[in-house]
Amino acid sequence: MVIFFQQVLNGLTVGSVYALVALGLTLVYGILHVPNFSHGALYMIGAYAAFFAVNSLGANYWLAMLAAAAVAAIMGVVSERLVFARLKDAPPMHDMIAAIALLLFFEAAVQAYWGAEFHRLAPPFPQIVRAFSLTAPAQRLLIIAAAFGLMLALHLFLNRTWIGSTIIATAQNRQGAALVGIDPAFVSTLTFAISGAIAGVAAVLFAPINLISPTMGDLVITKAFVIIILGGMGSVGGAILGGLIIGFAESFGAFYISTDYKDIIAFALLILILSLRPQGLFPQGAR
Amino acid sequence: MSVRLAITALAIGLALVFPFIAPNDYYLSVMALVYVNALAALGLNLTAGYTGQLNLAHGGFVAIGAYTVGLLTVDYGTPFWIAFALSGVVAAGLGFFVGLLSLRLKGHYFAIFTLCVGSVITLLIEKWDSLTHGVVGVIGIPAPPGLGPIRFDTSIGQYYLVLAFLLLGLFVMRRIVDSLVGRTFVAIRNSEDLAEALGIDLMRNKILAFVISTFYAGVSGALYAGYVRFLGPDIAGVSRTFDLLSASVLGGLGTLTGPVVGTIIVAWLTQYLQFLQDYRMVVFGPLLILALILFPRGIVGSLELWAARRKAMAEPRAPQAAPLAGASENA
Amino acid sequence: MLDVQGLNKAFGGLRAVRDIDASFERGKITAIIGPNGAGKTTFFNLVAGAIRPTSGRILLKGEEMTGLRADLIARRGVARTFQTTALFDHASVLDNLIVGHRLRTRSGFWDALIGSGRLAAEERECRRKAEEALDFVGLSHIGNRLAADVSQDERKRIAFALALTTEPELLLADEPAGGVNPDETNGLAALMRKIVATGVTLILIEHKMRMVMELADKIIVLDHGEKIADGTPQDIRSHQRVIDAYLGADHAAAH
Numbered sequence: 001m002v003i004f005f006q007q008v009l010n011g012l013t014v015g016s017v018y019a020l021v022a023l024g025l026t027l028v029y030g031i032l033h034v035p036n037f038s039h040g041a042l043y044m045i046g047a048y049a050a051f052f053a054v055n056s057l058g059a060n061y062w063l064a065m066l067a068a069a070a071v072a073a074i075m076g077v078v079s080e081r082l083v084f085a086r087l088k089d090a091p092p093m094h095d096m097i098a099a100i101a102l103l104l105f106f107e108a109a110v111q112a113y114w115g116a117e118f119h120r121l122a123p124p125f126p127q128i129v130r131a132f133s134l135t136a137p138a139q140r141l142l143i144i145a146a147a148f149g150l151m152l153a154l155h156l157f158l159n160r161t162w163i164g165s166t167i168i169a170t171a172q173n174r175q176g177a178a179l180v181g182i183d184p185a186f187v188s189t190l191t192f193a194i195s196g197a198i199a200g201v202a203a204v205l206f207a208p209i210n211l212i213s214p215t216m217g218d219l220v221i222t223k224a225f226v227i228i229i230l231g232g233m234g235s236v237g238g239a240i241l242g243g244l245i246i247g248f249a250e251s252f253g254a255f256y257i258s259t260d261y262k263d264i265i266a267f268a269l270l271i272l273i274l275s276l277r278p279q280g281l282f283p284q285g286a287r
Numbered sequence: 288m289s290v291r292l293a294i295t296a297l298a299i300g301l302a303l304v305f306p307f308i309a310p311n312d313y314y315l316s317v318m319a320l321v322y323v324n325a326l327a328a329l330g331l332n333l334t335a336g337y338t339g340q341l342n343l344a345h346g347g348f349v350a351i352g353a354y355t356v357g358l359l360t361v362d363y364g365t366p367f368w369i370a371f372a373l374s375g376v377v378a379a380g381l382g383f384f385v386g387l388l389s390l391r392l393k394g395h396y397f398a399i400f401t402l403c404v405g406s407v408i409t410l411l412i413e414k415w416d417s418l419t420h421g422v423v424g425v426i427g428i429p430a431p432p433g434l435g436p437i438r439f440d441t442s443i444g445q446y447y448l449v450l451a452f453l454l455l456g457l458f459v460m461r462r463i464v465d466s467l468v469g470r471t472f473v474a475i476r477n478s479e480d481l482a483e484a485l486g487i488d489l490m491r492n493k494i495l496a497f498v499i500s501t502f503y504a505g506v507s508g509a510l511y512a513g514y515v516r517f518l519g520p521d522i523a524g525v526s527r528t529f530d531l532l533s534a535s536v537l538g539g540l541g542t543l544t545g546p547v548v549g550t551i552i553v554a555w556l557t558q559y560l561q562f563l564q565d566y567r568m569v570v571f572g573p574l575l576i577l578a579l580i581l582f583p584r585g586i587v588g589s590l591e592l593w594a595a596r597r598k599a600m601a602e603p604r605a606p607q608a609a610p611l612a613g614a615s616e617n618a
Numbered sequence: 619m620l621d622v623q624g625l626n627k628a629f630g631g632l633r634a635v636r637d638i639d640a641s642f643e644r645g646k647i648t649a650i651i652g653p654n655g656a657g658k659t660t661f662f663n664l665v666a667g668a669i670r671p672t673s674g675r676i677l678l679k680g681e682e683m684t685g686l687r688a689d690l691i692a693r694r695g696v697a698r699t700f701q702t703t704a705l706f707d708h709a710s711v712l713d714n715l716i717v718g719h720r721l722r723t724r725s726g727f728w729d730a731l732i733g734s735g736r737l738a739a740e741e742r743e744c745r746r747k748a749e750e751a752l753d754f755v756g757l758s759h760i761g762n763r764l765a766a767d768v769s770q771d772e773r774k775r776i777a778f779a780l781a782l783t784t785e786p787e788l789l790l791a792d793e794p795a796g797g798v799n800p801d802e803t804n805g806l807a808a809l810m811r812k813i814v815a816t817g818v819t820l821i822l823i824e825h826k827m828r829m830v831m832e833l834a835d836k837i838i839v840l841d842h843g844e845k846i847a848d849g850t851p852q853d854i855r856s857h858q859r860v861i862d863a864y865l866g867a868d869h870a871a872a873h
Contacts, residue, residue: 029395033395035395035398035399037402083576083580086580087579087580090579090580090583091583092339092394093335093339093341093540094536094579094583096341096395096398097341097532097533097536097575097579098575098576098579100343100525100529100532101529101533101571101572101573101575101576101579102572102576104526104529104568104571104572105568105569105571105572105573105576107568108565108566108567108568108569108572109566109569111565111566112566112569116565218525219406222402222403222406225399225402225403226399226403229396229399229400233395233396260414261410261414263406263410264407264410264411264414266403267403267404267406267407268407270400270403271388271400271403271404271407274388274389274392274396274400275388459731462730462731462733463727463730463731466725466729466730466737466741467716467717467720467723467725467730467737467740467741467744468725468726468727468729468730469730470713470716470717470720471717471720473706473709473717474706474717474720477704477705477706478704480668480700480704481700481703481704482717483668483687483688483689483692484666484668484688484689484692484697484698484700485689485692485697485717485718485720485721485780485784486689486690486692486693486720486721486784487689487717487720487721488687488689489689495726495727499727584708591708592708595708595709595710595764596764598762599710599762599763599764599767
């Protein structure tokens with residue numbers, strides 16, 4: 001029972017981080033229809049921004065998280081303005097190739113400055129929380145609470161504010177949105193900023209129980225793609241649900257099958273599901 | 288067309304005499320690796336360039352070809368040329384099954400699916416120690432043994448071996464893309480809905496392109512294994528696929544010689560930027576993005592478009608069409 | 619030629635096509651009209667096999683073809699033109715047309731590899747078909763022009779040429795005269811008559827009422843996915859439900 005609870009906790013922790021990364025990805029996909037492979041780099045940049053803020057500027061964890069969100073958001077905006085906005089009318093493959101180029105560029109740039117070795121970010125609450133006969137590191141609880149808080153905030157922003165609703169409107173109908181006076185270029189930029197910020201926060205939440213390295217975003221972004229395909233590309237609810245599914249599949253898979261192959265589980269799941277249902281599990285966002 | 292013929296003859300001639308004008312063996316080995324990569328890029332270009340399906344697992348199939356040769360020769364004592372012959376078949380066989388699963392997916396979904404397939408291949412090579420030697424890699428792969436009087440254990444012999452395979456690869460690729468088969472691929476890239484309405488079996492043709500493409504990848508990997516004689520899991524990585532892809536984009540996706548031209552250019556640029564070592568993407572990434580924005584059709588693609596425009600201008604009212612030999616213009 | 623029985627298509631909760639029964643006579647021109655969102659293009663997609671019906675049957679010359687894949691339906695002699703034709707802009711017009719006859723050829727990879735005689739013969743045949751079709755639509759003079767450089771009217775004609783290279787018996791044309799001027803519309807109408815004169819059955823979706831009234835032997839009116847009327851142009855002109863649903867406003871605007 002204790003072991004089972006431990007796996008549930010692990011699944012929730014990892015799953016909510018995946019869900020955050022997938023959320024940004026799915027928002028950008030909804031607006032621009034670009035699978036932004038460089039989204040994993042924004043996640044990685046967020047972690048390094050926080051690492052830099054803590055180790056070189058002496059900031060505390062929370063300030064570092066803010067810095068991470070800001071830096072990742074700025075990088076997202078810069079890549080949208082300088083790259084994706086200019087490739088809108090290019091052949092359909094070019095934006096994907098450019099996204100990969102951005103990913104490799106960011107990774108190489110970070111590696112050139114910080115090197116390829118792993119770094120660690122200290123958790124703000126190193127305690128272990130005990131309740132009944134169960135124990136949990138406080139950081140894991142923080143991740144879960146913060147992730148769900150952020151999802152709720154995003155949900156409210158998208159559905160209850162005018163600016164947020166412009167994103168939804170543009171995702172549903174670009175021409176229609178433009179007709180009622182929504183500037184699609186502004187919405188694209190805004191979406192990249194939000195998705196970058198969320199990725200940055202996700203990275204800072206996860207970094208204390210994981211390691212920081214230039215390629216830390218590679219597997220996360222690939223899994224985030226699995227998640228948004230499962231959840232329906234462009235669907236916010238699907239990204240959250242998909243994130244949790246993959247999180248649980250990994251934590252239980254790692255325990256009951258093999259830790260070595262836990263990273264393959266997400267891909268195996270994707271291959272299985274797409275083989276049976278090419279339109280994904282929840283096809284509302286699919287094209 | 289004679290211009291085209293003259294350029295072809297000049298390029299082949301230059302490649303043939305290169306070992307005698309190259310200052311040292313280092314240049315020879317650079318060019319030999321260029322040919323190996325160009326062969327893989329030719330395959331990638333058939334799916335991505337001609338058929339419009341971005342296969343991000345292509346590096347994985349190169350790795351499968353390479354590991355087929357590496358593991359069969361080192362662990363199972365298989366003669367090199369038998370392992371070599373199997374490499375393309377193994378890669379293409381796996382390509383068939385991956386294609387069967389993935390090619391029903393359209394556009395972005397296909398690219399993402401193959402990205403995941405690439406990750407699975409990399410992870411399997413890394414973790415399945417008992418088969419692949421894991422992160423240690425495969426060491427001591429034999430050089431290709433000689434055939435009769437021809438020897439491949441010298442750098443000149445290796446150079447001509449890989450050159451021969453590249454030329455053969457180009458010859459076969461030209462036959463494919465200039466034929467009705469290639470036109471069918473282009474029709475699919477152009478619009479899947481229209482192609483299907485014209486009676487083209489999408490799955491059948493996409494799988495055909497994919498299988499041929501992975502066969503090229505497998506053979507390229509086998510040549511790589513026999514040339515470098517050491518293999519590590521990194522050869523399956525996305526960045527390898529990306530190198531092939533960016534070379535094809537620079538040269539011209541969907542053109543016959545674009546991938547070769549691009550691979551040569553990228554290799555020489557890399558030589559000049561060697562001081563950057565692992566960080567070359569700091570320069571290459573932005574360079575490629577610039578090329579994507581400013582020259583979306585690549586070098587060969589832009590030249591061909593220019594030539595096609597000129598031809599169209601030259602005969603605005605030609606009552607009969609050009610003879611069949613002009614078909615390569617569509618590339 | 620074509621019989622449709624109880625055809626239904628639902629997208630989620632939306633019933634885009636409802637219980638349509640219709641038959642289309644060989645060698646005749648049938649026009650499908652109706653307001654935007656009436657289900658006209660969905661109907662074409664169903665007949666051409668681009669999507670599968672939720673229920674109902676589609677029979678071509680009495681043979682069942684419900685649920686067949688689009689390419690197999692094309693092989694059975696059903697061709698279509700789209701509202702916008704996705705030509706490959708950087709190839710010549712003729713090169714764009716050559717692949718149209720591909721469905722009547724059999725050469726595959728091995729033929730290409732060894733350069734077989736069959737492949738050479740089939741390539742000649744495809745080229746001949748393309749030239750023939752281009753000539754038929756009156757564009758043989760622009761065969762070498764890049765597809766990017768042709769006019770809207772020429773593009774519409776190329777769409778017909780492409781459909782003709784498949785040797786169709788039934789041709790579905792989706793707004794064949796959309797976005798061209800009145801003179802060109804007349805020219806395209808003449809082209810469609812010429813196509814039908816060769817024995818092809820034509821079904822078209824069109825908004826240009828004058829052209830429909832002059833061209834069609836029979837008109838089917840759709841509204842909200844339902845067939846609300848069919849008959850000769852005269853019948854339709856005086857059909858009260860049609861006037862209410864659709865023609866009224868359009869007529870008033872036209873006169």
